[in-house]
Amino acid sequence: MNRIDQWVKVLQENGCRITAPRRAIIQVLAESHRALQPNEVYELSRASYSGIGLVTVYRTLERLENLGLIQRVHREDGCHLLMPAANGHEHYLVCTGCGRTILFEGDDLGALFARIESGTGYRVSDHWLQLFGTCPECREMGQTHN
Amino acid sequence: MNRIDQWVKVLQENGCRITAPRRAIIQVLAESHRALQPNEVYELSRASYSGIGLVTVYRTLERLENLGLIQRVHREDGCHLLMPAANGHEHYLVCTGCGRTILFEGDDLGALFARIESGTGYRVSDHWLQLFGTCPECREMGQTHN
DNA sequence: CTTCTTATTGAAAAACATTTTCAATAATAT
DNA sequence: ATATTATTGAAAATGTTTTTCAATAAGAAG
Helix, strand or coil, rough: CCHHHHHHHHHHCCCCCCHHHHHHHHHHHHHCCCCCCCHHHHHHHHHHCCCCHHHHHHHHHHHHCCCCEEEEEECCCCCEEEEECCCEEEEEEHHHCCEEEEECCCCCCCHHHHHHHHHHEEEEEEEEEEEEEECHHHHHHCCCCC | CHHHHHHHHHHHHCCCCCCCCHHHHHHHHHHCCCCCCEEEEEEEEHHCCCCCCCHHHHHHHHHHHHCCCCCEEEEECCCEEEEEECCCCCCEECCCCCEEEEEEECCCCCHHHHHHHHHCEEEEEEEEEEEEEEHHHHHHHHHHCC
């Protein structure tokens, strides 16, 4: 079962109707290898459903985010970029050249958290880790574009 | 030398003039123990300089950020909160109750990065780690406010 | 297949955050 | 004291996201 069908299933299970505009948006996001801005999602969705409205994009993004299907990717300049969600202990690794973003599994930060908790008195409940770097292609070609 | 004087010095060294509105903004931010939104900085600054304009707040925030004196703190809902900058390998630990944010030193992620680099082909150049939790006060009082 | 209910849609307007423009002001060097 | 020029606040402009609302269409029920 591919990601698009999975997302459609989750939406249906939560009482959402599957419409043409939603299909267009889902297709764009589910198959994207880099984080997209709402505006980009809008532009790309118009390829498969030209009549789509930007408002619908925003509403669908909110829905998908609430259902845990997509997630925000944070960068220095902002955090309005969206990607298929990470699962469990996965985190994003963003290429600063082309924007291609992959997930990497796991991190053993237990020891660090224990040290911080005893040192600060805080109780750590959540963490947020993101890496930046260059993907193999960008390193070879030395190019920088989005 | 306290933080306010340090910041003033850095500004002066970079050809910036020290004005009353800037002093007000600097004081608010340099002494804050939680991350503030531009609008909050504006409100708080008016206490010591009532005539200040929101535009000046935005301009000064940009200046301070460019000079590395303040930094953005990211949260689920956005990333427009500002705090005195972390140094070196410090990272933020944000209390989800009251917002109080402290810095913790160091993290030995070298091994993790090496594993990721060999596994993915990416070259990791930068990382971004932020922790969320509850400070001792909030845990005791079980209260949640900002 | 038809009908009904109601979630969803797009356009327009509103709300909100941030930036730009510009003439007046004031910090700093001389 | 004077000159230079960075800085200021008000107003306007910009850009993004949300709300409102009547029309539409998805999916359930018959």
